[in-house]
């Protein structure tokens with residue numbers, strides 16, 4: 001039996017508590033289905049919209065991009081309204097792993113090849129500036145966000161990948177970033193790594209909730225939760241944003257919605273969605289400092305986080321398309337756990353969750369003026385590196401609104417011609433703006449195929465029509481159109497989270513059809529068959 005050293009004495013922990021404690025059935029995973037960040041911070045309670053309102057700048061979306069933009073503008077005395085369709089910082093940023101680093105896998109050699117040394121250098125400088133901006137905000141505002149400065153590593157376990165790391169380190173050093181190639185790392189299973197010094201990690205919700213509290217106390221800032229923006233009408237004078245609770249008139253609008261639902265730049269063809277899994281596990285080892293990202297198969301990464309009751313190891317990976325088969329959501333989590341188990345002495349899994357991000361056509365995020373617009377800004381396409389990129393978005397967009405110069409405006413310009421480098425497909429489909437009704441009310445009239453189990457979901461054909469059906473544990477039946485309300489792609493069942501996910505552009509809907517994640521702004525239509 002393995003032993004763990006405590007304060008001067010040894011105690012014994014049984015092997016594989018997890019297997020003994022939990023019996024995982026099909027579609028189940030042990031642990032608690034919530035991110036460590038959401039679990040260790042209070043829920044927010046900002047008001048809903050009081051009716052139609054006006055403001056100078058409306059920021060839509062309160063993740064790291066939206067909140068940083070709002071904060072930087074409020075600090076400059078601008079009048080801001082910030083709205084979110086959910087509670088603030090509870091979507092992608094509430095489910096991240098929060099490594100704050102400019103070391104983004106093996107990106108720099110590729111950026112140099114694709115965009116040239118000058119643009120690759122600008123990208124690196126922007127990321128370092130984003131990192132330092134977070135540190136500056138935390139220090140200036142005295143925010144307790146568990147910030148620690150740590151090295152970041154991109155590592156390999158395969159000798160054949162070592163050359164790639166050497167080349168990346170060489171490329172990165174040319175750009176003036178704090179990199180070195182190292183053979184010695186804190187873990188014996190690593191064959192080598194690119195190491196960046198003095199990077200950082202934090203608790204993203206402690207950071208953003210404190211930020212929101214600070215700005216909401218100012219006269220020039222109002223925050224509203226549970227307001228979904230539905231559409232935008234842009235005039236010469238101002239912009240009208242229609243929401244599910246009223247209209248908001250603004251001079252400037254910032255779309256910090258992870259995917260710009262108001263799409264004037266064919267982002268449906270330029271942003272590629274993927275999901276990725278994270279587990280929070282307790283291990284026997286005393287783990288060293290650092291954030292680790294593997295360049296080998298299935299892009300695993302890990303870091304630790306100190307909690308009140310000790311350190312937890314966060315392991316992520318298994319990037320995959322949305323709606324990737326009915327049973328795969330759980331399979332991916334199990335793969336992450338196997339990855340962790342093969343390398344660490346696991347005690348048990350405490351948390352698990354999954355999350356989504358978008359890659360762009362040319363490897364750079366889209367930050368700045370929305371195409372064909374003079375007053376609408378957007379920020380998206382952070383491709384797994386939104387702590388720095390989301391902060392950079394705040395810096396770029398606030399400078400643009402303030403009329404200040406910013407060195408990264410043209411690099412991240414959302415109107416740049418990048419589709420030539422894109423492997424992405426263009427998806428078409430009908431828009432469907434139908435309101436959701438209470439589901440299940442006609443479920444009893446609906447004949448299910450024999451053997452349709454409680455807890456099961458399928459897309460079945462009824463009278464030549466496709467229907468997305470979910471039967472919950474109590475036997476209640478939810479029947480929906482499988483046609484995504486964004487552009488009409490067919491949604492697929494996610495058996496872990498009990499959601500219908502759209503593989504085309506990343507929209508997600510609850511089992512009862514409610515929108516959970518855009519670009520869709522309308523719920524799935526209830527089927528009356």
Ligand SMILES: Cc1cc2nc3c(=O)[nH]c(=O)nc-3n(C[C@H](O)[C@H](O)[C@H](O)COP(=O)(O)OP(=O)(O)OC[C@H]3O[C@@H](n4cnc5c(N)ncnc54)[C@H](O)[C@@H]3O)c2cc1C
Pocket residue numbers: 060061062063064065066083084085086087088089090091092093094095096097098099100101227228229230256257258261275276277278316354355356357379380382383384385386387388389390518521
């Ligand atoms: C598994 C995983 C791990 C990651 N780990 C890291 C990491 O270690 N380091 C790193 O730098 N990055 C990481 N990332 C990436 C990073 O988490 C994201 O890029 C970043 O959080 C995105 O921030 P955001 O503000 O754009 O989006 P969000 O945080 O999702 O904010 C957008 C907000 O807009 C709201 N919204 C959407 N539509 C509407 C609408 N119509 N009306 C009103 N509000 C709306 C949403 O409710 C949401 O709150 C990771 C990503 C994944 C998937």
Ligand code: FES
Pocket residue numbers: 427429484485486487488489502503504505506507518519520
């Ligand atoms: S069709 Fe675009 S997200 Fe579904």
